[in-house]
Amino acid sequence: MNQPLLRFIVTKNYKNLSLEQIVRLKNLNIFIGSNGSGKSNFISCLKFLKDSLTKIPDESRAVSSFEDAVAQIGGNRILDVSVESPARVRLAYCFSFSQNSQTNIPARDSGILDLKIFVNRDNARGVNIAEECLYSGDILHDSTPSTPFYYYKFHDREFGKGAVSVYDEPGQFSTTHFEALDNILTNFLGLTAIPRLLEDSQYPPENTPVYRIRRDLIELVSKWQFYNANNMDLNLIRMAEPKIGGSDIYLSLSGDNLPLVLDNLIQQDIDFEESINQAMKAILPKSRRLRPIRSGRLSLTVEWYFHDIKEAFYLNEMSDGTVRMLCWATILNSPVLPSLLVIDEPELGLHVSWMPILAEWIKKAARKTQVIITTHSPDLLDYFTDCLESVFCFYSEDKTHFSIKTLSKEMLNDKLEEGWQLGDLYRVGDPSIGGWPW
Incomplete structure (x- = not known):
């Protein structure tokens, strides 16, 4: 695998996780941090997306897959407690996309699924899609001077309405224009509803750039395993x-x-x-x-x-x-x-002598797919000293919110030359490593 399929996640107002600064994921990702520092909340963002895109709605309960996925990660309690309600929670996911050789539209190597979720704490079911779009590039559109290519935009100007990019000529994949769509539900992820929306429109699905990207994206996410x-x-x-x-x-x-x-x-x-x-x-x-x-x-x-x-x-x-x-x-x-493998604390209940074996299995898997491991074990961390750039530390910004920093050999070079291993530094609470609650 040449590059990670999930490049980064950006969050705003989501629980205690503050990820407005981009931290790029790798094929191998080792998460460390104290209990309550946001590791599980990061993983819940991933589970939420998979469940929203792949679970079949329960018609007997009249609950959509999006509503059920939100309920699984906290419902209206996903809003940061320090933010006044109602407000919007942002979750943005950047993926690697395969290049379509038939199209001349630029920046197809990656794209961002950007969601803004309206949350009202005073209403148990007060959670809906406030805005949703899928666009090209691997940087967020509000921080780049150039205009990205949008596959679609939903609810950005009016709830229930949106637009989808359509090729100017059927069978011609060079230029596009926007066409309006109506009757877009706010309790469904728009990406799942696109086939229905296009069937009800005058635009054949295969004449929209999102048609193939949507299929590839859902296929990718459906293979995530936790x-x-x-x-x-x-x-x-x-x-x-x-x-x-x-x-x-x-x-x-x-x-x-x-x-x-x-x-x-x-x-x-x-x-x-x-x-x-x-x-x-x-x-x-x-x-x-x-x-x-x-x-x-x-x-x-x-x-x-x-x-x-x-x-x-x-x-x-x-x-x-x-x-x-x-x-x-x-x-x-x-x-x-799987296309993404996430394992929480695999070291639990294992003898310390098995840690190097477990670490080697993890590294071997990461050479073939993308892996996220969370751990509190210094014994396991010792065997990732040779890949510090793959270690992500969840640290406190203000005792309430947590961000992520990546480690590097430059940060720890002096201690490594003295013979310290990564787990040793974690055991003693070295501030350059983090992972401790103080």
Whole structure:
């Protein structure tokens, strides 16, 4: 992967997270910071976008996917407590876009989905889209002297109305103009509604630049995967026997489909079985072979063989840490990685001797896709000393709001030359690293 697919996020008035200054993400991103410093809020911005774009609305509750996604991250409490209500919360996401060789319209290498969400604290359902647009470039349009190319603008002049860029001539991809659209709902993300809006208009979808970009963007975001070590249900993983035939290639949030994922990945990639077994030998040298097997006629389980022991072991006989490491090995060594992989505190419950192994798996995955890891572990951080530019520290601006700074070798060169590792500096609360609540 040459460049990260998600370049940066900008927020304004969103909880305690102050990200108005652009901080560029990389393929590997290690987040550190004290509890309550905004790491989870950053990740909730990503979950919100995925849920808004990909979840099917619950018609029985008359709740849109956007409304449900907002409710999941706090509803009307997403507004910064220091900001007077009602107000607008801004969330802007910059992505890498592939260049369309058929078009001469510039700056197609990246684009920004810019949302302004109206929030009223006095109304439990007082959250709506106040403004939404998708435009080209990798800098925010209010800070650049040039005018970006807009794929669409919704609600910017009047609620329920907007405009979409349309090619001047069907089949000609050189110049565009704006055409008006009406009946744009404020409780749906406009990006999801574009097919319906274009079907009701006189403009064929394929005659709009947004048509292909929208498809690519939703496909990208739909493949984001989020994991939290606290949500891994070890008892459920040990006892689960998922049914044969499911198409799962990503581990579920609880991990209960582990045998099925292992089986599908082995069937899909001839080298994966050897890869996962090598990973297990790294943490348990006596490990001989691990494999998913049929349990009864229609279910799967995992059996595990060790050198000098004839009988197989099963997951319900393995330690918590071993089961956790098997989950991370399955996720990070998978031949089918998500477009963005987010893992909260993967070090939980693991022996310190496994930290270099876990760190290597993370680095290996980041060479193939974009990875975000949050951690409080100095033992794990030690093994990212060689990639300081990938470490992002969430720090307090005014004891209430938090921003992000990136580390660099220049900042820490003197201490590194003395033999300090990144985790050492984190342990002692070195102010150049941050991550401590004081």
